[in-house]
Amino acid sequence: MLDAFLSWTMVETGIRFATPILLAALGGYLCQRAGVFNIGLEGTMLSGAFAAVAASFATHSWALGILGGVLGGVFAAAIFALFVVSLRTDEIVTGLTVNILAVGMTTYLLRAVFGVQGRFASDQIVMVPPLGLPLDWIPGIGSFLSSTSILVYLALVAAIVINVYMRYLPGGVRLQAVGEAPAALAASGLPIARTKWLAILVSGGLCGLAGTYLTIGELGQYVDNVTAGRGYIAIAAFVFGGRGVGGVVLAAFLFGLVDSLAIRTQGLGLPSNLAFTLPYIAAIAAITVVGARSRRVSRA
Amino acid sequence: MDDSPALRVDGVTVEFGSLRAVDDVSLACRAGEVYALVGENGAGKTTLMNVIAGVVRSTRGSISVAGRPLPVGDTRAALQAGVGMVRQHHTLIPSRTVAENIVLGHEPRRGIFYDRRRAAELVAGLSSRFALPIDPNAVVADLPVGLKQRVELLKVLSWDVRIVILDEPTAVLPPDEASRLLDVMRGLAAEGRTVLFISHKLKEVVSVSDRVGVLRAGRLVAESAIVETSIPELASRMIGEDAAAAGAFLGVDEGAAARSARAGAGTPVLAVEALRVTDADGKQCVDGVDLDVAAGEITAIVGVEGNGQAEFMEAIAGIRDVASGRVSIGGTDVTGLDVEARRQGYLAHIPEDRLFNGACVSLSLRDNLILGFHREPRFRTGPFFRAEALRAFARGLVGAFDIRARYLDQPIGELSGGNIQRAIVARESTHDVPLVLVAQPTRGVDIRAMATIHARLRELAAAGRAVLLVTSDLDEALALSHRIAVFFRGRILLGGETREIGRERIGLAMSGALGT
Amino acid sequence: MSEVAAGHLAGEPAKVTRTRSLARIAKEQAANIGWIAAALLAALLVGAIAIRIQGIDPLSAYGAMATRAFGGWRAVGNTLKAATPLLLTGLGTAVVFRAGFINVGQEGQLYIGALVAAIIASADLGTPGWLQILIAMAAATVAGAAWAAWPVFLRVRFNANEIVTTLMSSYVAILAISWLVNGPLRPAGVAVGSTAPIRPAAHLPFVPGTPIGSGILIAVAAAIIFAVVFNRTPLGYEWKILGHNAHTARYAGLRPARLWLLAALASGGVCALAGAIEVLGVQFRFVEGLSPGLAYVGILVALIARFSPAGIVLVAILFGAINAGAIGLEMASGVPAQISSVIQGLMILFVAAQVGLRSLIGRGPRGSH
DSSP states (O other), X not given: OHHHHSSHHHHHHHHHXXXXXXXXXXXHHHHHHTTOOOTTHHHHHHHHHHHHHHHHHHHSOHXXXXXXXXXXXXXXXHXXXXXXXXXXXXXXXXXXXXXXXXXXXXXXXXXXXXXXXXXXXXXXXXXXXXXXXXXXXXXXXXXXXXXXXXXXXXXXXHHHHHHHHHHHSHHHHHHHHHHXXXXXXXXXXXXXXXXXXXXXXXXXXXXXXXXXIIIIIIISEEEXXXXXXXXXXXXXXXXXXXXXXXXXXXXXXXXXXXXXXXXXXXXXTOOHHHHTXXXXXXXXXXXXXXXXXXXXXXXX | OOOSOSEEEEEEEEEETTEEEEEEEEEEEOTTOEEEEEEOTTSSHHHHHHHHTTSSOOSEEEEEETTEEOOTTOHHHHHHTTEEEEOSSOOOOTTSBHHHHHTTTSOOEETTEEOHHHHHHHHHHHHHHTTOOOOTTSBGGGSOHHHHHHHHHHHHHTTTOSEEEEESTTTTSOHHHHHHHHHHHHHXXXXXXXXXXXXXXXXXXXXXXXXXXXXXXXXEEEEEEGGGOOHHHHHHHHHTSOHHHHXXXXXXXXXXXXXXXXXXXXXEEEEEEEEEEEOTTSOEEEEEEEEEEEETOEEEEEOSTTSSHHHXXXXXXXXXXXXXXXXXXXTEEOTTOOHHHHHTTTEEEEOSSIIXXXXXTTSBHHHHXXXXXXXXXXXXXXXXXXXXXXXXXXXXXXXXXXXXXXXXTSBGGGSOHHHHHHHHHHHHHHSOOSEEEEESTTTTOOHHHHHHHHHHHHHHHHTTOEEEEEOSOHHHHHHHOSEEEEEETTEEEEEEETTTSOHHHHHHHHTTOSOX | OHHHHHHHHHTSOSOOOXXXXXXHHHHHHHHHHHHHXXXXXXXXXXXXXXXXXXXXXXXXXXXXXXXXXXXXXXXXXXXXXXXXXXXXXXXXXXXXXXXXXXXXXXXHHHHHHHHHHHHHHHSOOSSOHHHHHHHHHHHHHHHHHHHHHHXXXXXXXXXXOHHHHHHHHHHHHHXXXXXXXXXXXXXXXXXXXXXXXXOGGGSOOBOTTSSOBTHHHHHHHHHXXXXXXXXXXXXXXXXXXXXXXHHHHHHTTOOHHHXXXXXXXXXXXXXXXXXXXXXXXXXXXXXXTOOSSHHHHHHHHHHHTTTOHHHHHHHHHHHHHHHHHHHHHHHHHOOOTTHHHHHHHHXXXXXXXXXXXXXXXXXXXXXXX
């Protein structure tokens, strides 16, 4: 019984589920550091997911598919940034709108471009291949590491790059200053709006990758509303992760594990829909823990 | 060296919409000179300084430094050209170290990476060069306010500026630190820099500066060498009325109003016993305070900000939890009551930071004036508002307190600071309660509003209310209070009747230099 | 700017007249409607480009849409039917947003109301139909209110961000309901996840003599009640203060926990009522996927109407017309009906942009200090 839970398979599934959450959470993390609470991650991901399938289908190239996914995310993020940063609209309202608009746009385009409803599958869609590292010899997880998608590794690389940037480059200090004390940047004559734009566009690219992973990394097709709230889980992940990138990675992995646990419990007879509430309940619990912790620190 | 002045301001005008904040100001400063700029709130001092520092774009006019024109509205270019400004509000990143804050924007690098070791070395070098000791690796959030200001100054000096602008630099400092800062300013001037500073404290202006300029309604109305002017003359220039009236407004007659000793000796209205308050980090910010305030009496709490006064007031108001101790009002123990219960018949509260705590800026004047009265039966028919009664009530307050607004439904945020504060004072002082808490009532309001507000506080005491006032303006405390308590590190270090405590002892107590 | 401002005001003494404020209100309302109309035009224009790209004449397409939405009583009935859940969930958004509690779990609340109404209306209670309808609606309202309450508790007690908890709460509710209607509640022999059909006697009646469902009347009545509470009662006033400045509210002794709880209960109740009406008046049983994100559109409706009940009624009917019309558009020209959600999403963006633009244009004296 316990074996079933604590298997390598579960860790592998956990990593696979964690990948899109991590990518989007990294984006949300960057925005948060820059003082923007981006709840548009969900819609940005969806936009990337659709664009990735469209690009892969049109060009028969997984690489261009990834590029398309990134651009799809950046496009949605640019709308968000334009309104929130340049036109100074409310970030919550705008984020929600991006999410709702993304659902509308993708369902519309699915009909308008591909003439289908609900899902789009085709053998013309080229999936992202595994990276094919020669790691088969590692016991347990080796075959997974060598056969898993390039995008999983890309997510790790993104986490490392962002961590280095935030800790060891002047730009990272400045980015965090935008969120924490914008007056400090202004006093040194540094641009605030441009920094926010940058953070939001990068988060768009990361969400685009997340969407790309869901479609041409895992499913090989496009399904309406394929993100299914993962963008919101990503919010819980970066909030739960705290101030460091390491925490975000850990939180994303934990949510991935919960997802994988949901799959497991299904195998053990728990009805699937009930099991799938687990990640959302975990997110609620995580947000509650973070809230209680912050209250202890900043109780006024 | 050519003979062009270190700084020349030429015909600068700043317009915000229809409002002319700075109106055709020209001035010139030499190297090695301390130039003070004085004026009422809203006279345009900060705006003018912001133009010089490249923060605000001027509508017309130009700035030149050592003969070279400065680009308009470009902070970075100004810094690079040698013009830097220490702002009134802190511009530091709390979670970062002193060194990281000081080098922000021109960080030393090794390759593409941030070279933190060199940053610390640079800052240590600056610190010893200007004799402003600071630990480069300390986290800014942990520093007391005086050191934070030192960091701000070093941050500006790190750009090797020739023109140093300081906006009310001594406002938050205790007297001894303030005078140390004035010495530093003289030192900077002695090195051949130009120091421009804004101040409300005319005494310090007279003691430190070489020349002074007076701004009124955006115009430079007077300029003279400091030896050729006097405090009364400056004051009258600032408000544009004759010196006698200025004296009355400024409260120069400090302490002159004869005050009876303890108006309502007997049972105190407010009795605080051994009050302790713990802040978010678990630090004792109020550490065993006993304080009584009698009916008919104004008690002023003074001290450098951050010594527990704000927390003390919030604890009395019920906004902040109490760790131990007792608060009674009118003989009733209210320690266990929440804000709503305390406001029902016990206290009213004019909070610090009116825009943040006192008013809803986007709501109408009417909505802001009725807050706290809105559940009273006289304003309702059954569950519904009697709109006319509410309007009449609000209109009454507007008239009685001379609140200048275009109409009752005007968003209160559109009013001037003085009028917003008048509205809050009107609302809170109309509640029929024995105790009125008042925090920083005249910060940033113009002289006329200050006069109205002071008069109202005196009236409240005369009518038998107990008034507890927290202020960082020692002159205000001396002018209004019957008794004074000096807070230092969460304790009352000095307390007693205002007319018996000398200004010097209060100053010493504020900086903790006085034993009890 | 005190001195300058004083001079500026000197010509206008403290004249506090009622007519002036009415004129101002009228002007603001006109400006709001103007902005919304402009946003609609802009969104339709972008939609027209999309339609044009598909090789269809936008004018005739929009013509087909208008006919489907307003051409005759049946069309009006359909438009109002589509508007009803948007109106109710819009109200359910306005009440919480006004109080500064950013509950975005309206979709889950709607599902709960729909399910509870379906269960009660399909059971044999032995009561007359009208009573069963009332019981079903009341139970749905209570259930939705209860479901909306716990995020308030988490916020007040643990400071848990309500945006995330309420978003998540919708997923939990919808998935759990999906399990119920695919398992315990699914009648034998039915393929899709659903409850049993409701009793014909418990169908919501039409407005006598018209093809208009009475749901819209309930929704408009709710809007009137909300408007009265918002504008004429201490509760509505306290919600407004709390929503505008929580600090001021705290200093004034208002109790945020209580105010948020009341707002959340009202929100949950009215959104659940939307679900109940969908079941009792439109679907006649609970079917999985009953709402294609209706409540999210309801949030948009409330945002566009800036949380004013009267505005919500108007915008909901407009959006209902777009939704109903889009079906006609698809039948007439093959343009996917989903164009409606594109137009609606663009509209909110344009409305938001105008608010932003206005604050940019109006960046007057106060922008400086």
